[in-house]
Amino acid sequence: MIKLSPKLSQRLSYTILFLATLLAIIPVSAIIFTIIKNGASAITWEFLTAMPKNGMHGGGILPAILGTLSIVTCTIVITLPIGVCAAIYLNEYAKDNLLTRIIKLAIINLAGVPSVVYGLFGLGIFVMFLKLDVSIIAGALTLSIMELPVIITTSRSALNSVPYSFREASLSLGVSRWQTIRYIVLPNALPGILTGAILSISRISGETAPVLFTAAAFSVPHLPHSIFDQVMVLPYHLYIISTQIPNMPKNIIFGTALVLLMMVLTMSFIAIVARIYFRKRRKW
């Protein structure tokens, strides 16, 4: 083997590392670019605001958009308060004991459960056992459990970043523990918690497997009326029209993918900008 001089070998290695980084980034950009390039022509006012026509070969995707929005709203309303409370418990109350360790292990495990397993669990417990049927609420409950570990983790790191001296100052004035959390810790952690929530919303919007058997319907002829309705959702709709329906016009499929992608990316973008903004404004 040829022995390279240390300098040359460093330069060579750096180049390889740089190329690897490019390889990691290019696919994402390529996916986004492909969708935008092919989907942009499909986006019209009608596409966003009309019902599907001719067996989904024409018209718009309004029911799928509204379906996704309603499931996401329900999910975040359920999961955010629970997740934030759990984070408060772990960060402010929990002692370093066996129970805390088990909770942490449970959170790690929940985060790793495959999404389709959540779907099956939701089908078994919410749809069948609790008889909620295939509905927005059954889907939202399923997604809530799935998103809980993410909300707990992000909220916890937001709470953790509030300096300990803030709590000490408040407690030393005779304020109770909960009052301290309520008026001192939470307000300071709020930006971090909200950023995490927005990222979660973005993630939930794109999930297919958990709603497959709990909320999503192939086609619903009307817009959702109540949380006990079945709904069309964007990710499932995209799956259906791209794999199950023959001779779908390509630009409708790309258009649907683009709408979904834009919803998800806009939210991620807002979260990233918010994170940078609040980090700059932080008072400590």
Next chain:
Amino acid sequence: MRKIIDTTIETIIFICGILSIIFVVLIFGFLFKEGFAFFKSFGIIEFITGRFWYPTSNTPSFGIFPFIIGSILVTVGACIIAVPIGVMTALYISEVAPKGIRDVLKSAVELMTAIPSVVVGFVGMVTLVPFIRTLFNIPTGLTAFSGSIMLAFMAMPTIVTISEDAMRSVPWQYKEGALALGATKWQTIRRIVLKAAMPGVIAAIMLGVGRVIGETMTVMMITGNSARIPLSIFEPVRTMTAVVAAEMGETVRGGMHYKSLFAIALVLFLITFIINFIADLFLGKNKNK
């Protein structure tokens, strides 16, 4: 009065705190209940090693061996692609990249997590699948290999962010020590940083594997869904997740087929549980340093 409010709220907070445990137990219990009922009438050994999946035939057979092979094949393929690229990217971002573009690169890698798996599957279906078919001149591009490529991209953010954290938390004294002894920067990175960050890197890889095994929509759309045992990576396969997602809709609720899918979910649950548990042990090791 204030005391009562405080106690009530603190009780609610405590309940939310232990809710995660309750959910894990519920999920496991539920899968176990349905899975156990299935194993009583169909042997667990036959289930795991059986080569034939005929869930709806008159004499049904529930062998998931082809799906286990399918999952393993796709996962191993994805790792072979994602691990070297991911670890090198993490090294570049944490040790080599100029400070200014570090965060930009990191955000760009993380952007991949934001893309829904159906979208990844769809793009793979219209671009990668035909490309693979013509490139290797095979009858279909819907193969384990195509799935591995797409899943490698999806595992990348997990591998990169977690290894990068581990590399960054290597104490600076280690690096300065090596540099002071006359090592070049690259020698320091390779011999010191990479070694010290190894537990974190292993954890990152395991979490990436967990992500790939659990991925459903992408594999369902681009691996071809064939229930046969594949002979090479260029053949269609079906993964455990894809079976559950594809067949649940057609089962009779409460029937054998239905229960067999819960049994598959139970297997998946146990696999990911073990993977995450081990990954967490490695992460803990990294922190204690």
